Amino acid sequence: MLLSNIFRFFIVLILQLLVFNNIQFSGYINPFFYVLFILLLPFETPRWLMLISSFLLGLTVDIFVHSYGMHAGASVLIAYLRPYVIRFIRSNKEYETGLLPTMGHLGFGWFLSYASILIFIHHFTYFFLEVFRFNDFLTTFYRVLFSSFATLFVIIAQQFLFLKERK
Amino acid sequence: MRYLLQFLWKNSAFLLFLILELISIILVVNLNKHQSSVFSNISNQFGGKIFSSYSNISNYFHLKEANEQLSIENSFLRKQIQFLQFNTDSTHFQLFSLIDTSYKFGENSTKQQFDFISAKVVSNSTNRQRNYIMLNKGKKHGVRKNMGIIGPNGIVGVVFETSQDFSSGISLLNIKQSVSAKLKSNNELGTLIWDGNSPLYGKLEAIENYVPVSIGDTVITSGFSHIFPGDKYLGTVAEIKEIPGKTSWNITVKFNTDFKKLYWVSIVRNLNYEQQMDLEAIELEK
Numbered sequence: 001m002l003l004s005n006i007f008r009f010f011i012v013l014i015l016q017l018l019v020f021n022n023i024q025f026s027g028y029i030n031p032f033f034y035v036l037f038i039l040l041l042p043f044e045t046p047r048w049l050m051l052i053s054s055f056l057l058g059l060t061v062d063i064f065v066h067s068y069g070m071h072a073g074a075s076v077l078i079a080y081l082r083p084y085v086i087r088f089i090r091s092n093k094e095y096e097t098g099l100l101p102t103m104g105h106l107g108f109g110w111f112l113s114y115a116s117i118l119i120f121i122h123h124f125t126y127f128f129l130e131v132f133r134f135n136d137f138l139t140t141f142y143r144v145l146f147s148s149f150a151t152l153f154v155i156i157a158q159q160f161l162f163l164k165e166r167k
Numbered sequence: 168m169r170y171l172l173q174f175l176w177k178n179s180a181f182l183l184f185l186i187l188e189l190i191s192i193i194l195v196v197n198l199n200k201h202q203s204s205v206f207s208n209i210s211n212q213f214g215g216k217i218f219s220s221y222s223n224i225s226n227y228f229h230l231k232e233a234n235e236q237l238s239i240e241n242s243f244l245r246k247q248i249q250f251l252q253f254n255t256d257s258t259h260f261q262l263f264s265l266i267d268t269s270y271k272f273g274e275n276s277t278k279q280q281f282d283f284i285s286a287k288v289v290s291n292s293t294n295r296q297r298n299y300i301m302l303n304k305g306k307k308h309g310v311r312k313n314m315g316i317i318g319p320n321g322i323v324g325v326v327f328e329t330s331q332d333f334s335s336g337i338s339l340l341n342i343k344q345s346v347s348a349k350l351k352s353n354n355e356l357g358t359l360i361w362d363g364n365s366p367l368y369g370k371l372e373a374i375e376n377y378v379p380v381s382i383g384d385t386v387i388t389s390g391f392s393h394i395f396p397g398d399k400y401l402g403t404v405a406e407i408k409e410i411p412g413k414t415s416w417n418i419t420v421k422f423n424t425d426f427k428k429l430y431w432v433s434i435v436r437n438l439n440y441e442q443q444m445d446l447e448a449i450e451l452e453k
Binding site: 017018021022029030047048051052055058062063064065066067068069070072073076077079080129130131132139 | 179180181183184187188190191192193194195196197214217221225292294295296297299335363364
């Protein structure tokens with residue numbers, strides 16, 4: 001379990017830097033696929049580990065694209081809010097041990113609302129940290145929306161591609 | 168004391184969250200000082216290695232476009248050579264010396280001022296507010312901070328950070344970057360900036376609205392900066408608007424360079440950079 005998460009850390013990092021950072025539609029949309037790592041951490045991950053690993057992931061992305069602190073800040077925020085969001089959505093299944101926050105385990109509806117809330121918070125934080133002002137609010141907000149949809153689309157697609165039903 | 172520790176332990180997640188967010192915010196705020204950051208030097212060298220091996224692969228898919236760009240640039244340069252030969256031709260040389268008495272052949276006046284280093288783009292972005300571009304030439308090849316970067320179709324950016332084998336430049340598509348520009352038709356000076364919206368358009372500022380401007384006018388570098396040679400293409404005027412209550416135009420410029428399609432660029436070295444900076448420093452002291 002631990003190993004597969006460490007493995008996923010590097011996979012999402014490489015995919016983000018080499019593939020998704022090169023996808024550019026009209027200068028507005030840039031999917032942040034690496035958020036998937038934070039979304040898929042097991043339920044019983046200790047909170048400090050979740051915060052630190054998300055911080056490190058965000059910071060690594062930052063270092064490569066010269067945006068120090070922006071991805072890190074947004075990632076830490078959703079890592080912190082994740083347990084509350086999970087509690088907020090609630091599933092018809094019990095959160096028992098061995099259950100993972102994936103589409104295969106908890107269903108499409110649950111995963112869609114879970115992912116979209118966290119992705120939106122992440123992108124909102126990132127884009128406003130990037131602009132660092134609230135004038136042109138709408139322009140920035142469009143970028144948040146468009147990019148959130150792009151990220152959500154990619155992440156849902158990944159979930160369908162690697163769909164693992166719970167045994 | 169025990170209660171305090173207990174309290175801290177209970178809220179450890181929140182405290183850790185606060186600390187990490189604080190670090191992030193400090194990093195974001197200090198971003199403007201990135202020029203001297205040790206951090207980016209390390210990432211430059213390391214990231215450069217990764218990105219360059221990646222771009223080695225991806226470049227195959229863009230060979231056709233890159234070739235086209237280069238051949239267009241070649242033909243343009245050939246035209247320039249012809250023009251220069253024409254100028255140094257003896258009969259015209261006399262004309263020149265009549266007009267401008269300071270023009271002496273073979274003396275300082277014809278000393279080469281700009282030197283060009285060709286470089287490959289290893290990573291580039293257009294979708295952020297502060298976009299950067301990474302090139303595969305570094306200190307080893309003579310690249311220094313504050314050298315200009317010129318693409319086949321015009322100005323691309325300025326080098327801000329170098330490591331042994333790589334250098335990072337601030338792209339023109341960066342809200343912190345501006346270039347001294349002028350209108351080719353009437354030599355009116357302005358500043359070209361990017362507002363962070365479309366990667367295709369920039370803004371030309373500080374052109375007073377008594378100056379006649381028309382759509383399609385060419386915008387070129389002024390040559391007054393120490394970084395770029397003059398008369399390099401920047402773009403064309405795409406839209407002119409009046410700003411209510413202000414005396415300058417709001418001019419939208421379409422960049423001549425397609426920043427999404429940059430494969431090969433030249434780094435411009437101003438051979439007189441130190442001299443010019445020293446002189447300027449003396450001026451400022453007075």
